[in-house]
Amino acid sequence: MKNIYNKVKHIAVCVFLVVAASSCDNDIPDIGGAQQNYNTAYGLLLANSNLTTFVKAIELAGLESTLNTADDYTYFVPNDATFSTYLVDNGYVNDLGYPDINLVPVDDLKQLVLSHVVKGVKKRVGQLEGVEADYLTTGDYATMANAVNPDLYLLSINVTNGVLKVNGSDKEAPGLDYYATNGFVNVLSNVIELTPPAPVITSLSQVLASAGDVITITGQNFVKVKSVKFGSTEATFTAVSKTEIKATVPADFDSYALIVVETEFGVSAASSIGLKYLLYEDSLKGWGWGWGGDITWESTENVSRGTHAIKKVAESWSGLFMHSDLALNTADYQFVKMSIFPTESTKIMVTINSDTGDSSKGTTVTLIPGQWNNISIPISDLHPDLIPGGNFDSVFIQEFSGGTITPSSIIYIDDLGFL
Structure with missing residues (x-):
C-alpha cells in the first residue's frame, strides 16, 4: 500500500x-x-x-x-x-x-x-x-x-x-x-523605443514679427535642442519644455523666414513666419487711392504691429485701391494676408487685379468688429486663371455689407502682403 x-x-x-x-x-x-x-x-x-x-x-x-x-x-x-x-x-x-x-x-x-x-x-x-x-x-x-x-x-x-x-x-x-x-x-507585438523622434513645429505665437521680437514656438519633441534658425540665421532661444521654445527674431529678419528647430535627434519641417512680400507694413510700397470716405495712409490711432496702419472711413460700398511698385505673379504666392480691424460688423470684397468693379474676380470675407482679424485668403479663391499670365500689381478692397453700416464706421488695415 x-x-x-x-x-x-x-x-x-x-x-x-x-x-x-x-x-x-x-x-x-x-x-x-x-x-x-x-x-x-x-x-x-x-x-x-x-x-x-x-x-x-x-x-x-x-x-x-x-x-x-x-x-x-x-x-x-x-x-x-x-x-x-x-x-x-x-x-x-x-x-x-x-x-x-x-x-x-x-x-x-x-x-x-x-x-x-x-x-x-x-x-x-x-x-x-x-x-x-x-x-x-x-x-x-x-x-x-x-x-x-x-x-x-x-x-x-x-x-x-x-x-x-x-x-x-x-x-x-x-x-x-x-x-x-x-x-x-x-x-x-512591437519593440518599444523611447528615444525622442525629430522635433515638430505645430504653431507660432505670431503670424508676423519684427527683429527683436520674442516669439513662442509650440510643438513636440523639443529635447536637447541644438539650434533654432530663421532661414540660415541662428536665433537666440530658450527651450522652456519639450513642447515650447522661446526664440528671439534675428536682427537681419526682413518680413519672411522659414523657421527650423534642430535637436540631437533630428530636424523639424520648416514653418513659415511673416510674408514673402509686404505691400503695406508701416507704409505703402507703391501708391493708392479710394472713395466713399477719407483715407489716412499712415495712421497711428490703431496699429496691429509696428507704428502705422491704414485708416479708412468705411461708408457703404466704399473702397480703396493699392498699387504695388513691384510686379507680382500668382505663381509665386499661395495667400493674400492682412490684419484688419473694423469698428462695426461688416463684410469686404477683395480682388488682386485692377478691375475694381468686378466682384466676380474676387472673394468676400466677413469681419468680426472690435478686434484685429488676421485674414488669410488663398490665391486660388481670387481666380488667378482670369488674370492674363497670372501677373498683377494691385489689391482692391471694397466694403460689401450691403449698406448696413453707419457713416462713422472705420476699418484699419495693417501688414498686408503675400505668402
Missing part, C-alpha cells in the same frame, strides 16, 4: 512539474489566474521559448545581475518574431541575410532593454473577478531607461476594455500576462 502511495505521489509531482514548465510558454492560452506561478519574473523570461531574443539582448547588454533580483518588476517584452522584424527594419542583418542581435551596439541594447522594464511595481492587466491585485491602468510610466537618461520619453500605457496598448502595441489582456513571484511579463 505504501509503494502504491509513493508511486501516486511521484506521478502527481511529475504532472505538477510538467504543467509548471509548460505554463512558461505562450503556447498555453491562459497562464494567468488567481494561482501564483512559483518563478521569478526574470526566471519566466529565461524559461519562455518565445522570448529568447530579448533574453539574448539582456545578456549582451550585461544586465543579468541588474534584472535578476528580488525587486518587483513589470516587463513589456516583444516576442521573437517581433524582435526579428525590428532588427531587419533597422539594418541589423548578418552576411547571410538573417537578423542578428549581436550587431546592435551594446549601449543601444542596454537602453532598448531597460525601456521595456518598470522596476518597483508588479502590475498585471487581466482583471480577475474577486481577485485583488495591482492592475495596470492608463498613464505614463517611468522605465529603468528613464532613470539612466531623463530625456527619453516615458512609457505610454493604455488599458481600455481589457486591451493593453503600449506605445502603439495591441494585445488582448485577459489571461495573457505571465505572472511570477515578483512581477508580470506582458508580451508585445
Whole structure:
C-alpha cells in the first residue's frame, strides 16, 4: 500500500512539474489566474521559448545581475518574431541575410532593454473577478531607461476594455500576462523605443514679427535642442519644455523666414513666419487711392504691429485701391494676408487685379468688429486663371455689407502682403 502511495505521489509531482514548465510558454492560452506561478519574473523570461531574443539582448547588454533580483518588476517584452522584424527594419542583418542581435551596439541594447522594464511595481492587466491585485491602468510610466537618461520619453500605457496598448502595441489582456513571484511579463507585438523622434513645429505665437521680437514656438519633441534658425540665421532661444521654445527674431529678419528647430535627434519641417512680400507694413510700397470716405495712409490711432496702419472711413460700398511698385505673379504666392480691424460688423470684397468693379474676380470675407482679424485668403479663391499670365500689381478692397453700416464706421488695415 505504501509503494502504491509513493508511486501516486511521484506521478502527481511529475504532472505538477510538467504543467509548471509548460505554463512558461505562450503556447498555453491562459497562464494567468488567481494561482501564483512559483518563478521569478526574470526566471519566466529565461524559461519562455518565445522570448529568447530579448533574453539574448539582456545578456549582451550585461544586465543579468541588474534584472535578476528580488525587486518587483513589470516587463513589456516583444516576442521573437517581433524582435526579428525590428532588427531587419533597422539594418541589423548578418552576411547571410538573417537578423542578428549581436550587431546592435551594446549601449543601444542596454537602453532598448531597460525601456521595456518598470522596476518597483508588479502590475498585471487581466482583471480577475474577486481577485485583488495591482492592475495596470492608463498613464505614463517611468522605465529603468528613464532613470539612466531623463530625456527619453516615458512609457505610454493604455488599458481600455481589457486591451493593453503600449506605445502603439495591441494585445488582448485577459489571461495573457505571465505572472511570477515578483512581477508580470506582458508580451508585445512591437519593440518599444523611447528615444525622442525629430522635433515638430505645430504653431507660432505670431503670424508676423519684427527683429527683436520674442516669439513662442509650440510643438513636440523639443529635447536637447541644438539650434533654432530663421532661414540660415541662428536665433537666440530658450527651450522652456519639450513642447515650447522661446526664440528671439534675428536682427537681419526682413518680413519672411522659414523657421527650423534642430535637436540631437533630428530636424523639424520648416514653418513659415511673416510674408514673402509686404505691400503695406508701416507704409505703402507703391501708391493708392479710394472713395466713399477719407483715407489716412499712415495712421497711428490703431496699429496691429509696428507704428502705422491704414485708416479708412468705411461708408457703404466704399473702397480703396493699392498699387504695388513691384510686379507680382500668382505663381509665386499661395495667400493674400492682412490684419484688419473694423469698428462695426461688416463684410469686404477683395480682388488682386485692377478691375475694381468686378466682384466676380474676387472673394468676400466677413469681419468680426472690435478686434484685429488676421485674414488669410488663398490665391486660388481670387481666380488667378482670369488674370492674363497670372501677373498683377494691385489689391482692391471694397466694403460689401450691403449698406448696413453707419457713416462713422472705420476699418484699419495693417501688414498686408503675400505668402
